Amino acid sequence: MNGDWFRVGKIVNTHGVKGEVRVISSTDFSDERYAVGSKLMIRVQTNEEISVTVSHHRIHKQFDLLQFEGYFSINDVEKFKGCTLYVSSEYLTDLDEDEYYYYEIIGCSIMTDEGETIGKVKEIVQTGANDVWIVQRNSGGKDILIPYIDDVVKDISISDKKITIHLMEGLLE
Template sequence: MNYIVIGKIINTHGIKGEVKLDPHTDDLKRYSDLNKIYIGDEKDPVEIENVRYHKNMVLLKLKEFNNINEVLFLKGEKIYIDEIDRVKLPDDKYFIYELIGCKVFDIEGKFVGDIKEILQNPSNDVYVIKDKEKEYLIPAVKEFIKEVNIIEKKVIIDTIEGMIE
């Protein structure tokens, strides 16, 4: 089974066993559609009893836990879902986990580096591309991103002068 990280438990909330989740998604309300998640590196399955939203955070009540003492150990753990439960994206849109690790080449075929991180900004995402010694920030807009091939883990970019030196 393949898993996708959709958030991280950052704290407890209240005394009845709720946890506060830092969501790793653009669609905050997508948690309402979930019945089961997997917690931590061991991917322990847990059923969701209730979902609430507060200040761009997700509050989850998990069925197995009923007080704060039972959820303290979950702090810092990542939350996963089955890959089959992921949302469907429109064409030319990609999940961050699909882009991380992609090899980046310029339009002449010269290797630039690997995508190591995606910075999410209000106007557009920015790909953080690293080679052995340098780091490049490439705006994720059609002007610069010419091709994305998730199957081959390859991205083709067209840069302007000074963007990559």
């Protein structure tokens, strides 16, 4: 497939017998990504890429449940368990200033406003109130949780893959 592809989730299991799959989402716009008619790509274990179109989306517990056009039974989707879902860059919409896609933040270096490099963002968790960035320390040890709030995050440079934070008391503990 042509173009850049960005990970939006992992199919962790089937759901029911009518071809639904259970997805752990890694996208910040799941309603948009999984809207009926959305085109996604599944990369199966053989590195084969399968284009699918979302025919149904609902949320169940902490999972996104998806059904694809032409896949009507559990037997049709069994092969997708453990596979990763991707969206083409052509379907990404422009964001407002000071808004970022997860893929732009993950991998960025985190530095304090005093110049100390702490680590890299390895994952983002939605908490409802604000996103929390999970940062893998350069020095090893326990990951650091950085809340994406104005008091902490001072500057984001996607082009340099660098984020400057103000280290509030207790953040590194």
